[in-house]
Amino acid sequence: MSLTRTAEADGVIDKRLRLNIQPRFGAMRGQAPLPLKIALTWSDPQLLEGHLILRWYVNQTHLGTYTSPAMALSSGSVMRNVMLPPVIIPNEESIFSIQAEFLAEDRLYDLEVHDIFIPLDWRRTFIAGICREPPLQIDKSSLGLPGTDSARLTQSLRLEPFFNVAMNNRELSTMVVEVPPAELPTRPLEYMGFDVVIVPTENIASLTDGQLRALTTWIEAGGSLGIHTDSPVEPSFVEILNRLTGDPDVDATYMQTKEGRLLPSVGDVQGIDLHHCELGRLVVARGGLDYESPEWQRAVQFLFKVRHHRIEEWAEGEVWDVEMPPGFFDYIRPLSFQPERTLAAAWIEEMLLPQTIEGIPLVTVCSILGLFLLMIAPGDYLLLGWIKRRRWTWVLFPAMSLLFTLLMIKLAEAHLGSANLERSITIVDLARDGRPLRSTRIDLLYPAFSRQVVNEHETSWMVPVEPDTAESNAQHGMARIMPDYESAWDYTGSLPGRHVVQRDIRQWSPRLSRTTTLGSDPLTEETPLSGFDWSQVTLDRTTQPAGMAQLSETLHGLDPDVEMKLMQNTLNARLDKTLPVRTRVFHLVEFMTYIADSHLFRVVSQVSPTGAGNWEDLAMYDYSDDQSVFIVMTESRDGHYVVYRKLLTKEN
Numbered sequence: 009m010s011l012t013r014t015a016e017a018d019g020v021i022d023k024r025l026r027l028n029i030q031p032r033f034g035a036m037r038g039q040a041p042l043p044l045k046i047a048l049t050w051s052d053p054q055l056l057e058g059h060l061i062l063r064w065y066v067n068q069t070h071l072g073t074y075t076s077p078a079m080a081l082s083s084g085s086v087m088r089n090v091m092l093p094p095v096i097i098p099n100e101e102s103i104f105s106i107q108a109e110f111l112a113e114d115r116l117y118d119l120e121v122h123d124i125f126i127p128l129d130w131r132r133t134f135i136a137g138i139c140r141e142p143p144l145q146i147d148k149s150s151l152g153l154p155g156t157d158s159a160r161l162t163q164s165l166r167l168e169p170f171f172n173v174a175m176n177n178r179e180l181s182t183m184v185v186e187v188p189p190a191e192l193p194t195r196p197l198e199y200m201g202f203d204v205v206i207v208p209t210e211n212i213a214s215l216t217d218g219q220l221r222a223l224t225t226w227i228e229a230g231g232s233l234g235i236h237t238d239s240p241v242e243p244s245f246v247e248i249l250n251r252l253t254g255d256p257d258v259d260a261t262y263m264q265t266k267e268g269r270l271l272p273s274v275g276d277v278q279g280i281d282l283h284h285c286e287l288g289r290l291v292v293a294r295g296g297l298d299y300e301s302p303e304w305q306r307a308v309q310f311l312f313k314v315r316h317h318r319i320e321e322w323a324e325g326e327v328w329d330v331e332m333p334p335g336f337f338d339y340i341r342p343l344s345f346q347p348e349r350t351l352a353a354a355w356i357e358e359m360l361l362p363q364t365i366e367g368i369p370l371v372t373v374c375s376i377l378g379l380f381l382l383m384i385a386p387g388d389y390l391l392l393g394w395i396k397r398r399r400w401t402w403v404l405f406p407a408m409s410l411l412f413t414l415l416m417i418k419l420a421e422a423h424l425g426s427a428n429l430e431r432s433i434t435i436v437d438l439a440r441d442g443r444p445l446r447s448t449r450i451d452l453l454y455p456a457f458s459r460q461v462v463n464e465h466e467t468s469w470m471v472p473v474e475p476d477t478a479e480s481n482a483q484h485g486m487a488r489i490m491p492d493y494e495s496a497w498d499y500t501g502s503l504p505g506r507h508v509v510q511r512d513i514r515q516w517s518p519r520l521s522r523t524t525t526l527g528s529d530p531l532t533e534e535t536p537l538s539g540f541d542w543s544q545v546t547l548d549r550t551t552q553p554a555g556m557a558q559l560s561e562t563l564h565g566l567d568p569d570v571e572m573k574l575m576q577n578t579l580n581a582r583l584d585k586t587l588p589v590r591t592r593v594f595h596l597v598e599f600m601t602y603i604a605d606s607h608l609f610r611v612v613s614q615v616s617p618t619g620a621g622n623w624e625d626l627a628m629y630d631y632s633d634d635q636s637v638f639i640v641m642t643e644s645r646d647g648h649y650v651v652y653r654k655l656l657t658k659e660n
Contacts, residue, residue, distance in 0.1 A: 063106065099128065129491075
């Protein structure tokens, strides 16, 4: 039974219990989960135990409910971090609000409504987090840094100056936030609130092992980290850098001097190194740093995963040319940085659902209806009249109605099936050594009966697949068209962390969800390719015909129906409904791997992980760089497709 149903209907307002909700990192990233910092204060020495309940809305539309683990309060404040699913805000008149309550054993406390600012869906808001204490809480003189260095670093992390047009409607903005070292997350999923994280030299030693592990997992799964060091560092930190940048076949990338300073194996003592770390990016700046230098500007663009040819354009003195829509609102046109949702939910539903669903034949329906009418009218009237028992009509008519209803149900189950239909596409992104870096599963559930679906998660993140927002985003949201939101989900436990997701699904109503994990959990069952050594797939081997032929022979020996491809230079895929479903799924993953030059992806080739209900963060291929992607698809069981992807990058 739901916790919220055990208390009285209306909550009471008690001034002894207060709640404060604010963005955990000071600002919200666009099209990403919502990290919140919650402070619950109880000004009474008597112990108060219960659960915090949050219900979030866009205007009057209820989108979800969160119930926290048990909490105990006594004369003080309890701080909690929670990460809510992404929310689509289509226009400036839409309000995102959270209705908060505290459920104690004997009563329900009303903690009022809290409005939270979230970037509009058609705007693009990047978050760059600098790991340092806020300026008012730190003595800059103790660091030997000029007071203006902080402002220079903040300004250098903004992408807006690289464009040829002004963002008058804030179509794209870069928010630079400061995160104290102690508040840097220790779970990889919590870094989905950032696009880029910067760690200055004075705070490297402050990072804990848990923070470093989470950062490493996030970077390899597609995040971006910038490190600036001009002082001695711990040997353990050098080991982490070498693990991120190194290759088992070559020597370590970094060493240490006798004083403990970072020293590259090859290159100058001072400089800026740019590294592809599996799916993510790492910038290591050594020695003095000029935030206005071309080298640092190139490093910033690299961290934001700007396309290689765009970086070269800037180096040659060009600005990025982006076509902006007209300012007047009677002209519908796609906006420059709105989310790429071309492969919307409806398209994937159509692809994964059975191609033909046979209903009950019309002849059968008409025959049963005719038989029912014969039984009720002439049969009932003549038979009961002949035996002079017409009063039995009150029993016979309901009995016959029930009998024929059961008959129709059985016939429907025989034709449509009585079991729930489940389909899935799981995308596993692999490291150079073959271990999973990030897994994404798209699930389709087509239930035969209305029911409540319960999913348990610990290291994964599950959200509804987002609807197409082309109409709601049109005209800068001035059309006032609201998206087709998914019905509310219930989350119980720690977000992220160990929690339970509950959702109600109606009969014959297809529902799509996306589950994301960062790290070693592959989110998939045993497949014919589970025993394959993916470290055999290298850039050198895949670019040679003999190597590709050998890989093909090995993979087809494990699964004769396997599909494989090396994406290089061009995208040769089509979403044709006449193709077999298996082929269409493979082509779908190709389109997810490379998003063409549209919207934001005219500038960037990928974005840091978001775990949102779209596929933008699954893009990984930059055709203008020296890259290729090896893609292999198999099936764990009928209708459950597993796609392995491996990004092959030649290190500069």
